[in-house]
Amino acid sequence: xxxxxxxxxxxxxxxxxxxxxxxxxxxxxxxxxxxxxxxxxxxxxxxxxxxxxxxxxxxxxxxxxxxxxxxxxxxxxxxxxxxxxxxxxxxxxxxxxxxxxxxxxxxxxxxxxxxxxxxxxxxxxxxxxxxxxxxxxxxxxxxxxxxxxxxxxxxxxxxxxxxxxxxxxxxxxxxxxxxxxxxxxxxxxxxxxxxxxxxxxxxxxxxxxxxxxxxxxxxxxxxxxxxxxxxxxxxxxxxxxxxxxxxxxxxxxxxxxxxxxxxxxxxxxxxxxxxxxxxxxxxxxxxxxxxxxxxxxxxxxxxxxxxxxxxxxxxxxxxxxxxxxxxxxxxxxxxxxxxxxxxxxxxxxxxxx
Numbered sequence: 001x002x003x004x005x006x007x008x009x010x011x012x013x014x015x016x017x018x019x020x021x022x023x024x025x026x027x028x029x030x031x032x033x034x035x036x037x038x039x040x041x042x043x044x045x046x047x048x049x050x051x052x053x054x055x056x057x058x059x060x061x062x063x064x065x066x067x068x069x070x071x072x073x074x075x076x077x078x079x080x081x082x083x084x085x086x087x088x089x090x091x092x093x094x095x096x097x098x099x100x101x102x103x104x105x106x107x108x109x110x111x112x113x114x115x116x117x118x119x120x121x122x123x124x125x126x127x128x129x130x131x132x133x134x135x136x137x138x139x140x141x142x143x144x145x146x147x148x149x150x151x152x153x154x155x156x157x158x159x160x161x162x163x164x165x166x167x168x169x170x171x172x173x174x175x176x177x178x179x180x181x182x183x184x185x186x187x188x189x190x191x192x193x194x195x196x197x198x199x200x201x202x203x204x205x206x207x208x209x210x211x212x213x214x215x216x217x218x219x220x221x222x223x224x225x226x227x228x229x230x231x232x233x234x235x236x237x238x239x240x241x242x243x244x245x246x247x248x249x250x251x252x253x254x255x256x257x258x259x260x261x262x263x264x265x266x267x268x269x270x271x272x273x274x275x276x277x278x279x280x281x282x283x284x285x286x287x288x289x290x291x292x293x294x295x296x297x298x299x300x301x302x303x304x305x306x307x308x309x310x311x312x313x314x315x316x317x318x319x320x321x322x323x324x325x326x327x328x329x330x331x332x333x334x335x336x337x338x339x340x341x342x343x344x345x346x347x348x349x350x351x352x353x
Contacts, residue, residue, distance in 0.1 A: 006033035006037040006158060007033070007063035007154055007157055007158040008037050008061070008063045009033065009037060009038045009064045009154065010058075010059050010062040010065045011039070011066050011068065012068065012092060012095045012099065013067075013092070014068075014092050016232065016235055017069075017070040017071070018068040018069075018070040018112055018113075021068055021112045021138065024143070025138070025147065026038055026040055033154070039062065053347055055091065056094070056098045059098040059099055064107075064108060065096070066108050066110050067107060067109045069109055069135075073115070074122055078234055086124055089352075096130065097127060100130060101126075107133050108135070108153070109134075109135035110136050110137075114139065117131065118131065136150050136153070209344075212275065212344065213344060215276060216276075216340060216343075219336075220349065223264075223353040224351060226260065226351070231253055236250060236253055240304055241304075250301050251298065251302065254297055254301060257294055258294045258295065258298065261290055261294060265291065268283065268287070275342070275343055276343075282331050282332035285328050285332075286328035286329040287353070289321065289325035290325045292321050292324075293321040293322050296314070297318055300314040300318050329353075333348075333349075337349065
C-alpha cells in the first residue's frame, strides 16, 4: 500500500446474503476513494484464462478485502443441502481465502444483520484465520456512522488524512471500476489470432494449437457467462417451499433459467478438436441433463400450491435428475481440466454453468 494513495478495496460478499449491503457499501467507499479503487466482482477474464487464477491474482493484489457476513453467510447451501462455504470451489471462499493468504491484503470482516462473528469450528480450515481479524459492525440503525468508522480505518491503513483527496491519480491498470463477468466475443477472436501467430512461430504444430486455444477460449467464455447469467435454482426451490415467492413469479424465473441453458446448449461449438471430443460430449450431456432437471423443477413448481405438501413423485424426479446432472457436470470438469492442462498447460477451472 502506497502512503497518500487510496487503498484498492475488494468487497467479498454472497449475493443471496448481503447483495443489498454490498451495493450501499460500494457507493460509500467509491464516493470517498474513487470508483477506480473499489471492486466487487471479477470480469475482464480473457478466453482461455483460468477463472480461479484470475480471482487469486486480482483479489491478492488488493490492499484491503472487506468480507460482508450476514445471516445466511454460513448456511447458504446448494440444492443437495451442502453449505457452499464448505466447498473448495465456492467463489466467496476462494476470494476470502486468497485475501487471507496474501501478504499484501488486509482482511476486515464486516458484520451486517446484527450477526456475530463465526467461531473457528464453524469454518473450513483455510478460513479459520478470519476469526483472528477484528470485525466491524455495519448496522441499519447507524449505517452512516459505522461506514465512516470503516472509512477512517481505511484512511489510516493508506496513510491518508481524513477526507483527503487522492495524492496520486489511479494507475491505468485500475481503469475499470466494477468487474462483472462478460463473455467477450471480440476477445475470443483476438486471443485466437494471437495464439495462432505465436504457436506458428514457436513450433510446427501452430495450426493445431491455435485451434485448440480458440476452442478452449470459446468454451471458457460461454461457461463463464452462463455462470454469471444463470439463476439460483436452489434459492428458487427454497422460496417456493417456504411460500416466499408467488407461483407466477416462480414460473417466470424457472422459464428464464430454462431459456438460458437452452441458449448455452445452442451456442456450444459443433466440431471440437480431437483431444476435447470426450469432454465436449460430457459438456453437452451435462447441459442437456441440467435442462431436464430444470423442466422437472418447473413441473414441480406448477403442481406445488402454497402451503401444501410437496408432490412426492415430482420431487423424487427432481432429485433423481439433479443427481444425474451433477454427476455429468463433475465428469465433464474432470475430463476438461485434464485435457486443458495437457494441451495448453492451464490450471483447473470449475465453472458453475
